[in-house]
Amino acid sequence: MQTETKANVDKSVGASGQPVTILRFIGDISSTSRDAVLGTYQNLPEADRARILLDFSKVEYINSSGIALIIQMLLAASKSDQIIRAFGLTPHFQKVFTMVGITKYTSLFPDEGTAKASF
Amino acid sequence: MPRKSAFPLWLVFLLASARGFAAGPEIVTELDGAWAWQRGDNPQWADPSLDDSAWPKMSAQAFANVRPTAQRDGIFWYRQRVQAPLAEDLALELGPIDGACEVFVNGSRIGGIGAFPPHAEWYSARNLLFPIPPGSSDLLIAIRVYRWKLAPQWYSLGIDTAQLPVLGSESVLQNDLALRHERLLLRQFPAFEIGLLCLIVGCVALELYRRDRTDVQHFWLGIAFVFAFLDGSGGILSVTTTAFPVLPFMLAATAVNGIEQCAAVLFLGACISRRPPLFVKVLGVAFMAAIMLTGVAFAIAEQPLAATANRSIDLWLPASVILGLAVAARTASKREPNAPVLAIGVTAYEVSLVWAFRLRQYLPQLPATIPLGPFEARVPDLGTGVFAVCMFYVLVKRFLRLREEREQLGQEFEAARRVQTLLVPARPPETPGFVVNADYTPAKEVGGDFYQILPAGDGSVLVLVGDVSGKGLRAAMLVSHIIGGLRHEPSRRPSEVLQHLNTALMGQTDGGFVTCGCALLDKGGCVTLANAGHIYPYRNGEELEVPSGLPLGLIANPAYPETRIQIVPGDRLTFVSDGVVEARNAKGELFGFDRTRQLSMQPADAISRAAQSFGQDDDITVVTIAMQPA
Numbered sequence: 206m207q208t209e210t211k212a213n214v215d216k217s218v219g220a221s222g223q224p225v226t227i228l229r230f231i232g233d234i235s236s237t238s239r240d241a242v243l244g245t246y247q248n249l250p251e252a253d254r255a256r257i258l259l260d261f262s263k264v265e266y267i268n269s270s271g272i273a274l275i276i277q278m279l280l281a282a283s284k285s286d287q288i289i290r291a292f293g294l295t296p297h298f299q300k301v302f303t304m305v306g307i308t309k310y311t312s313l314f315p316d317e318g319t320a321k322a323s324f
Numbered sequence: 325m326p327r328k329s330a331f332p333l334w335l336v337f338l339l340a341s342a343r344g345f346a347a348g349p350e351i352v353t354e355l356d357g358a359w360a361w362q363r364g365d366n367p368q369w370a371d372p373s374l375d376d377s378a379w380p381k382m383s384a385q386a387f388a389n390v391r392p393t394a395q396r397d398g399i400f401w402y403r404q405r406v407q408a409p410l411a412e413d414l415a416l417e418l419g420p421i422d423g424a425c426e427v428f429v430n431g432s433r434i435g436g437i438g439a440f441p442p443h444a445e446w447y448s449a450r451n452l453l454f455p456i457p458p459g460s461s462d463l464l465i466a467i468r469v470y471r472w473k474l475a476p477q478w479y480s481l482g483i484d485t486a487q488l489p490v491l492g493s494e495s496v497l498q499n500d501l502a503l504r505h506e507r508l509l510l511r512q513f514p515a516f517e518i519g520l521l522c523l524i525v526g527c528v529a530l531e532l533y534r535r536d537r538t539d540v541q542h543f544w545l546g547i548a549f550v551f552a553f554l555d556g557s558g559g560i561l562s563v564t565t566t567a568f569p570v571l572p573f574m575l576a577a578t579a580v581n582g583i584e585q586c587a588a589v590l591f592l593g594a595c596i597s598r599r600p601p602l603f604v605k606v607l608g609v610a611f612m613a614a615i616m617l618t619g620v621a622f623a624i625a626e627q628p629l630a631a632t633a634n635r636s637i638d639l640w641l642p643a644s645v646i647l648g649l650a651v652a653a654r655t656a657s658k659r660e661p662n663a664p665v666l667a668i669g670v671t672a673y674e675v676s677l678v679w680a681f682r683l684r685q686y687l688p689q690l691p692a693t694i695p696l697g698p699f700e701a702r703v704p705d706l707g708t709g710v711f712a713v714c715m716f717y718v719l720v721k722r723f724l725r726l727r728e729e730r731e732q733l734g735q736e737f738e739a740a741r742r743v744q745t746l747l748v749p750a751r752p753p754e755t756p757g758f759v760v761n762a763d764y765t766p767a768k769e770v771g772g773d774f775y776q777i778l779p780a781g782d783g784s785v786l787v788l789v790g791d792v793s794g795k796g797l798r799a800a801m802l803v804s805h806i807i808g809g810l811r812h813e814p815s816r817r818p819s820e821v822l823q824h825l826n827t828a829l830m831g832q833t834d835g836g837f838v839t840c841g842c843a844l845l846d847k848g849g850c851v852t853l854a855n856a857g858h859i860y861p862y863r864n865g866e867e868l869e870v871p872s873g874l875p876l877g878l879i880a881n882p883a884y885p886e887t888r889i890q891i892v893p894g895d896r897l898t899f900v901s902d903g904v905v906e907a908r909n910a911k912g913e914l915f916g917f918d919r920t921r922q923l924s925m926q927p928a929d930a931i932s933r934a935a936q937s938f939g940q941d942d943d944i945t946v947v948t949i950a951m952q953p954a
Contacts, residue, residue: 236794265912268942269793269902273836276878297914301902305839305857306874 210238212245219256219324226253227317229260234271242274246281254287256324260317262293272305279310292320352492352500353409355465358382365399365440365468370428372464376403399440402467406491414456415494416465417501421449422570428466429456437567440470449567451501455494465489505564512560514701518709519556525712526550528719535726541594544587545715551584552708571623578619586612588673589644592651595666607647611640641677648674661725662718669714676707740770740800748803752777752947755785757847761948763932765903771943772799773901776810783847786816789899789947790840790858793875798834799943805832818842818854819884822876826856829877837875841899849891849951854884859905862898862924863891867917893953898924900931903944907935915939 215227228245232238246257259275261267267275282289292314294302299313314320360379368374408414416427416434423446424438435454439445456463467489490497526549533542558577562568589608593600600608614636621630648670656667679690693700701709748771752760760777772792779785790806792799809828815821821842829838841858845851853861853868857875860867873884891897900920907915915938923931928946935944 266906266908266914268906269791269839270836273793273833276837276875277835280878297905297916300917304855304859304872306872309874 210234210241212241214245214249214253216253217258217321220322221324223256223324224253225256225258225321225324227258227260229263231263233266233268234264234274235266235268236270236274238271238274242271243278246278254282254285257282257287257289258317258320258324259289259291259311260293261291261298262317264293264298265295267298267301272301272307276305276307276310279307283310288324290314290320290323292317352490352496353406355404355406355489355491357404357406360403362401363398365401369401369403370431370433370466370468372405372430374403379403398471400469400471402469403464405462405464408456408461408463409492412458413494414458415492415497416454416456417490417492417497418449418452418454418467419488420451421469422446422471424470425452426468427454428468430460430464431466432457436468438470440468444470446570447567448562448570448573450563450565451504452567453494453497453501463491465491508564510698511700512564513699514696514709515556515560515705518701518705518712519553519560521709521712521716522549522556523553525716525719526553528716528723532719532723532726538598539594540598540600541591542719544591544594544600545719548584548587548591549712549715551580551587552712554580555584556705556708574622575619578616578622582612582615582619585615585644585677589647592644592647592670595651595655595670604647607640607643611637611644614640645674645678648677662721665714666718669711669718672707672710672714676704676711679704679707737770737797740797743800743804748774748807749777753779755779755949757783757952757954758785758845759950759952760785760787761928761950763928763944763946765932765936765940765944766795767903767940767943768796770797770800771795772803773903773943773945774803774807775899775945775947776807777947777949778810778816780816784816785845785949786818786821787843787845787897787899787947787949788821788840789901789945790838790856790876791901791903791943791945792838793833793836795943802829802832802836802838805829806838816844817886818844818852819886822854822856822873822884823881826876826882827880830880831877833877837877839875839902843897843899843949845891845897845949845951849893849895851889851891851897853887853889856882856884859900859902862900862921863889864895865921865925867921891951893951896925896948896950898928898931899945899947899949900924901943901945903940903942904931904935904946906942907938907944908941909939 209232211231213229213231215229217225217227219225226249230241232241234242246254249257279289289311290313291302291311293316294313302308302313312323314323358381360376361382362369362376362379369376416429418425418427421437424436424440424444426436426440427434434456435452437449437452438447526546529542529546529549533539533546536542555577558573558580562573562577586608589604589611590600593604593608596604614633617633617636618630621627621633652667652670652674655663655670657663691703693702694706748764749762752762755777756779762775762777764771764773764775766773772795774788774790774792776788777785778788788810792802792806806825806829809825810821813821813824815824822840825838825840837857839858840856841853841861842855843851843853843861853870855870855872857872860869860872862868868887868889870887871885873882905915905917905920915935919934919938920931923934926934928948931946932944
């Protein structure tokens, strides 16, 4: 049932004209997604980590181990004063993210356009 | 027991059949007179009245020694006039043929095999028997042969020159053929046994791979041996079957051999590292392609292509053998269990590979077969057999070790499950003033969910429901750590309990976390709630959106704000773990928050069963607590 996680990196520009790095996740996110989630984040050049947008629009399922990976990334970004925002989560996982307190470290947006406009 | 006794019976049967080896035909004439022959084709050449005196003649000796190097392909006719032996059931026996042939007696076609151009169909036939209709004793035998141009050299004119055509009683010839066939079968006995051993070793290796899919060494070894069995079976069939079409056989045989060699190379690569290096993959595929190309070249009878494929094998074969010997040397130098046996097996296989493909080509004095009593074994088969025996030994050892490890792991899981049973109560304790109902269903033998119901002398009840990210033994060990901490927890304030647990879990979660909902209910119905990232509880079927702090074990000193609510007798609180809301059906659909909320007034076990039947994916915990009237 579980599908392998893939992560693609795109570059864009926010409303302020500043560059934004978009991490687009595809597939389920679970304990086996460490390379796709943390590996992709850690391999970004330092300059590309200032503003990061997480795209979950092609993610159907995130289990607790997957959420743990996302929290680790958010905590690492928070320590380095990087800004991470997210969009594309289903209503179910928006609620889960809110429950586990992820929204203290990131803002959730309904779509890519509004998410990019926030930068 | 039946398997044990079947084999000797078969052997006895073969040995009994072999008694007739010495018996020779009684009414038989070998056609060793001068054969008139002609290259070309003309239907009139079957006519007994044709004057063939101008045709070149070939004595039996010359017939056996002809080794034409040019124009080896095409249609040949052979004619000979003979006096029939005194037999009522006369028949003509032709030796092995690679191509197509037709036999005429006194101008009438009495049989044939294969097809002639333009739709030629090449057959490889062993000994063919053609009954001759009764009639005149003066016979003109005409044989029309279409020779396959890539046939082995000894089939110089389309007919195996080592065996001259024979004329005689059909029953005698038939009996002689049957005896020779049995002798052939008997000779194949070692090849048959080695093939069977290859199949067994292949199946054992594939079973080991099925049990541990991370070990591709077993996968490639299994494929190599299963295809070695198919390869050997094809070889046995080719010498024991009366006739078979050459093209499909050649394509199938080289495809099977190519896959076998490729899998063997990839097995060697997997001995170097879990993922075979790229150069090994390239070598395996190139070797396979070269072998298959020879099959295609022979199938389409394209000599230059066959030569190219042959040269290509000359390139990849040494590389494969060097790799094998290097792996054998590297393995032998390691102090791993069974390393010497594995090294011996690989070395034997590589030697057999060289022998099979090339060695006898350059050293023809080397024997092709070795006699083993009444049997004989091809030297390459013996090499494969030694490899198979060695690998069988290694695999059985690994199989036993794996089973031992599994049993040990099972015992450890059972011990952990027993510990967890003691820590997570099967039945909630007595809670005067409150009715507590709980259900705990791990997804594996042990779970990462937990709950605790801790009543106190003042009539209050402290309730904790939590979930360790991940499942299995590691999560279960963390649960034990949490519950151990709770046993010594001095505070009953939810926010403090969570903070203390967080402190205890810092550095213990290995990148994961623990969600936990905590509620203190006093006997008057005042409920104090704090939440560390856990699923919100429900009150009387409605979700309670309590402020949430981060899960436990992530950051030092987080804040867990408290929320106070008042419940009255008859009110009910329901706590669930994410195994309920994230139960998934086969379509990937989640059980979700709405269904959970709608069921939240059901008994704990009913909520749990609903989630399980929807599709349990994680540990499931449900705790309900209802206030009783005073």
